[in-house]
Amino acid sequence: MGPAGDRHAERGLPIIIGPDEAPKAAKTTPLDALHQALGARMVTFAGYSMPLQYRPGIVAEHRHCREHAALFDVSHMGQAMLHGAAAAAALEQLVPSDIMGLSPGRQRYTVLLNEAGGILDDVMVANLGQERLLLVVNASRKDADFAHLAANLGESRVEVLEGRALLALQGPSAAAVLGALAPQAGSLPFMGSAALGVAGIPCIVSRSGYTGEDGFEISLPGAQAEDLARRLLAATEVIPAGLGARDTLRLEAGFCLYGNDIDELTTPVEAGLAWTIGKRRRVAWDFPGAAAIRDQLENGPTRRRVGLRPEGRAPARSGIEIVAEDGTRAGTITSGGFSPTLSAPIAMAYVRADLAAETTPVLLLARNRQLPARVSKLPFVPHRYAS
Amino acid sequence: MALLRYTAEHEWVRLDDDIATVGITDYAQQALGDVVFVELPEPGRELSEGEACAVVESVKAASDVYAPLAGRITEANAEIVTDPSLVNSSPEERGWFFRMAVADAAAIDKLMDADAYAALLKTL
Numbered sequence: 001m002g003p004a005g006d007r008h009a010e011r012g013l014p015i016i017i018g019p020d021e022a023p024k025a026a027k028t029t030p031l032d033a034l035h036q037a038l039g040a041r042m043v044t045f046a047g048y049s050m051p052l053q054y055r056p057g058i059v060a061e062h063r064h065c066r067e068h069a070a071l072f073d074v075s076h077m078g079q080a081m082l083h084g085a086a087a088a089a090a091l092e093q094l095v096p097s098d099i100m101g102l103s104p105g106r107q108r109y110t111v112l113l114n115e116a117g118g119i120l121d122d123v124m125v126a127n128l129g130q131e132r133l134l135l136v137v138n139a140s141r142k143d144a145d146f147a148h149l150a151a152n153l154g155e156s157r158v159e160v161l162e163g164r165a166l167l168a169l170q171g172p173s174a175a176a177v178l179g180a181l182a183p184q185a186g187s188l189p190f191m192g193s194a195a196l197g198v199a200g201i202p203c204i205v206s207r208s209g210y211t212g213e214d215g216f217e218i219s220l221p222g223a224q225a226e227d228l229a230r231r232l233l234a235a236t237e238v239i240p241a242g243l244g245a246r247d248t249l250r251l252e253a254g255f256c257l258y259g260n261d262i263d264e265l266t267t268p269v270e271a272g273l274a275w276t277i278g279k280r281r282r283v284a285w286d287f288p289g290a291a292a293i294r295d296q297l298e299n300g301p302t303r304r305r306v307g308l309r310p311e312g313r314a315p316a317r318s319g320i321e322i323v324a325e326d327g328t329r330a331g332t333i334t335s336g337g338f339s340p341t342l343s344a345p346i347a348m349a350y351v352r353a354d355l356a357a358e359t360t361p362v363l364l365l366a367r368n369r370q371l372p373a374r375v376s377k378l379p380f381v382p383h384r385y386a387s
Numbered sequence: 388m389a390l391l392r393y394t395a396e397h398e399w400v401r402l403d404d405d406i407a408t409v410g411i412t413d414y415a416q417q418a419l420g421d422v423v424f425v426e427l428p429e430p431g432r433e434l435s436e437g438e439a440c441a442v443v444e445s446v447k448a449a450s451d452v453y454a455p456l457a458g459r460i461t462e463a464n465a466e467i468v469t470d471p472s473l474v475n476s477s478p479e480e481r482g483w484f485f486r487m488a489v490a491d492a493a494a495i496d497k498l499m500d501a502d503a504y505a506a507l508l509k510t511l
Binding site: 001024053055058059060226244248267313314315337338367 | 388392396397398411415420421423424426439444445446450451452453468471472502
């Protein structure tokens with residue numbers, strides 16, 4: 001056996017960095033020792049040594065998450081606190097969402113935009129009350145994001161939270177499991193956020209995630225992360241899951257991976273994220289790239305992010321070119337792989353706007369062939385959030 | 388009397404008279420992770436030794452499988468096409484990939500026996 005000739009699988013490996021990245025140079029999260037103890041297979045992602053999978057493997061971890069609960073270490077992501085009464089208004093200079101209207105105890109998904117309306121990162125913002133906004137950003141973008149925030153909000157307003165951990169407990173059993181350690185967790189609404197003691201540990205808990213299931217993201221001091229992780233793993237419903245399952249879950253849920261499905265050259269309109277633009281912002285048009293975005297909203301973008309269902313069983317990975325049935329260029333796959341829930345290949349792609357309707361047939365240029373596929377709605381697997 | 392041999396590319400070959408059954412080893416399936424797709428050669432196809440003739444894909448990787456001996460494909464294992472997980476759960480039995488009529492049965496002597504393959508694994 002050897003690495004497959006057409007290399008598309010390698011391009012579809014967002015989490016494995018090139019061979020010149022020395023594993024020993026990678027940073028570690030506060031749960032590194034626990035991952036080793038649990039027999040994780042580690043990979044390097046965004047400069048961090050992270051678990052790709054544990055002994056059950058990616059498919060089993062994925063299915064266990066959808067059926068019960070899984071615990072993910074996402075401590076590599078960036079966390080920062082924005083301080084002050086003016087922080088929300090200042091953040092609105094960088095994002096198209098309504099942040100000033102984000103109530104205490106609520107969280108919102110938004111995007112940092114550049115002057116062309118391109119996406120610098122997708123982030124979560126939580127209003128913790130007392131003039132504090134907690135930002136969670138992608139690991140691969142955190143240095144750039146924090147510099148961007150400091151430059152625009154002023155350094156005194158941006159407190160990068162070094163040494164904090166972030167755990168994601170996801171799945172239909174997550175509320176029961178977390179509720180046993182934090183009785184108030186069960187009454188958090190979807191996208192609610194609160195400072196809660198969990199097994200006596202001071203945490204910031206949000207009811208949100210990257211899987212499409214009910215679940216929680218728990219921010220806590222790094223020094224107590226292993227303790228909390230072990231307590232959560234002690235519940236019979238919970239198994240640890242790695243970045244492999246995290247990727248298959250989010251793809252089924254139709255969520256973007258920064259660097260694959262969204263980047264500085266994609267606008268929220270193209271990406272299907274126009275819903276992040278707040279109502280008031282669509283009147284004021286007072287965010288970066290507003291003119292370009294307004295034009296796309298009024299006239300339609302030239303391309304759109306869509307789901308794809310390849311025919312047959314072969315996965316179609318990131319980078320694969322797409323043509324219409326008449327042979328004209330149609331677009332490119334940005335994420336693709338195998339769906340454990342559907343037992344079938346799924347993908348996300350940008351396609352020409354005229355080809356973006358559900359069920360449109362297209363052809364994927366892969367494996368020296370033209371493989372049929374159809375445009376599919378997103379998500380591939382329905383979301384099952386708490387109300 | 389079947390002969391079992393291994394290649395440095397982590398394939399196993401079971402030779403019965405002049406029909407060779409080929410699959411990937413337990414080491415290979417573990418390294419790959421959950422297999423989700425296989426592409427097998429068509430019966431009738433002629434292969435030279437070392438020619439890439441099948442593809443096995445896991446969630447996170449794709450690998451070529453090479454013909455360990457020269458010959459002609461006689462059969463492809465339809466079971467692993469419909470259920471690729473057999474490659475993980477039974478790599479050296481039900482998870483076989485293809486069978487071939489070998490041109491020169493004596494060529495199997497060039498391949499590693501079980502002890503030599505085990506020794507190779509120790510170096511990895």
